[in-house]
Amino acid sequence: MKPNKSNPFKVPSNYFEELEASLLKKPIAKSQSPFRVPPLYFETLEEKITQNVNKRTVKEEYASLYTMAAIFLVLVMGFFWTQTDSEEAIANDAIEWVVLEEMNTYEMATFIETDLSYVNFSTEGVNFDFIDYALDLNETNTYENSSN
Amino acid sequence: METEQSQLIRSLQDPETQELAFQRLVATYKERLYWHIRKIVLDHDDANDVIQNTFIKIYMNINSFQGQSKIYTWMYRIATNESLNFIQKKASKLGLSNSSWIEAKAAGLVADTYFDGDRASLKLQKAIASLPEKQRLIFNMKYFDDLKYEAISEILDTSVGALKASYHHATQKIKKQLSDETE
Numbered sequence: 001m002k003p004n005k006s007n008p009f010k011v012p013s014n015y016f017e018e019l020e021a022s023l024l025k026k027p028i029a030k031s032q033s034p035f036r037v038p039p040l041y042f043e044t045l046e047e048k049i050t051q052n053v054n055k056r057t058v059k060e061e062y063a064s065l066y067t068m069a070a071i072f073l074v075l076v077m078g079f080f081w082t083q084t085d086s087e088e089a090i091a092n093d094a095i096e097w098v099v100l101e102e103m104n105t106y107e108m109a110t111f112i113e114t115d116l117s118y119v120n121f122s123t124e125g126v127n128f129d130f131i132d133y134a135l136d137l138n139e140t141n142t143y144e145n146s147s148n
Numbered sequence: 149m150e151t152e153q154s155q156l157i158r159s160l161q162d163p164e165t166q167e168l169a170f171q172r173l174v175a176t177y178k179e180r181l182y183w184h185i186r187k188i189v190l191d192h193d194d195a196n197d198v199i200q201n202t203f204i205k206i207y208m209n210i211n212s213f214q215g216q217s218k219i220y221t222w223m224y225r226i227a228t229n230e231s232l233n234f235i236q237k238k239a240s241k242l243g244l245s246n247s248s249w250i251e252a253k254a255a256g257l258v259a260d261t262y263f264d265g266d267r268a269s270l271k272l273q274k275a276i277a278s279l280p281e282k283q284r285l286i287f288n289m290k291y292f293d294d295l296k297y298e299a300i301s302e303i304l305d306t307s308v309g310a311l312k313a314s315y316h317h318a319t320q321k322i323k324k325q326l327s328d329e330t331e
Contacts, residue, residue: 034265
C-alpha cells in the first residue's frame with residue numbers, strides 16, 4: 001500500500017490570514033472584506049476603461065475642432081462688423097463736424113430742407129437720422145439757454 | 149538609473165507608447181483603486197462609475213503629472229476626489245448632506261447583493277459611515293488599505309501628525325459606537 005503524501009489535516013478557511021493578522025497585528029485582509037464584486041468584474045474592467053477613455057478622447061477631439069471653428073467664425077464676423085462700423089463712424093464724424101462745427105443754424109436748415117448740394121461732399125452713406133437728432137438737440141439746447 | 153516609475157511615466161507621456169503603458173497602468177492599479185473607491189462610496193455600481201471616471205481623468209491629465217510624488221498616490225488622490233465629488237453630486241440631487249447620504253448607503257448594505265458581511269461588519273461599516281468625511285477617508289486608508297501615514301499625507305495633503313490624531317479619534321469613536329451597540 002502506497003503512503004498518501006497529501007496532508008490529511010485541515011484548517012478553517014482564512015486561518016492563515018487570520019493568524020498572520022493576529023501575530024503581526026495587521027488590519028483585516030482584503031479577502032475578509034464583506035464587499036463583493038460581480039463575477040469576472042476585474043477581468044472585464046480593463047477593457048471597459050480603455051473603451052471609455054477612447055470614446056472620451058474622440059469626443060474631446062471633436063469638441064476642440066468645433067471650438068476652433070466657432071472661434072474662427074467669430075473672428076471673421078467680427079472683422080466684417082468692425083469694417084462696417086468704422087465706415088459709418090467716419091461718415092457720421094464728418095457730418096457731425098461739418099454740421100455742428102462749421103454751419104450756423106441758418107445753413108443747417110438750408111442744408112436739410114432745401115439744397116443738399118450746398119455742401120460739396122458725397123451724401124452717400126450719410127446718416128440723416130443722426131443729423132435730425134443733432135438739430136433737435138441743438139434747438140433744445142438753444143431753447144433751454146434762452147429760457148434760462 | 150531610471151526607476152520603474154519614471155520609465156512608466158515617460159511611456160505614458162509619449163504618444164507612441166501611451167496606449168500600451170496606460171493598459172499596463174490599468175492592469176496594475178485597477179483593483180487597488182477600485183477597493184479604495186468602494187470603501188468610500190460603498191455601492192458596487194457607484195464604485196464602477198467612479199473608477200471609470202478616475203481612469204479617464206488619469207489618462208487626460210497624465211501629461212501634467214510632474215513625477216514629484218509617487219504615481220499611485222497621485223492616482224489615489226484623483227480617485228478620492230472623484231469619489232467625494234460623486235457623493236456630493238448624488239447627495240445634492242436628493243437634497244441630502246454628504247454624511248446623510250453615506251449613512252443611508254451604509255444602512256442599505258444589509259440588502260446589497262454585493263455585500264455579505266456578518267452583523268459585526270455591518271455595524272463596523274455603519275460606524276465608519278458616521279465619521280466625519282476626512283476621518284472616514286483616513287480610517288479606510290489606514291485600517292483597510294494599510295497605507296503608510298506618509299502616503300496618506302501625500303494623498304490627502306495633510307500632515308502626518310494630523311493624520312495620526314484623526315486616525316486615533318476615528319478608532320475611539322468607532323470603538324465607542326460598537327461597544328454602545330453591544331451593551
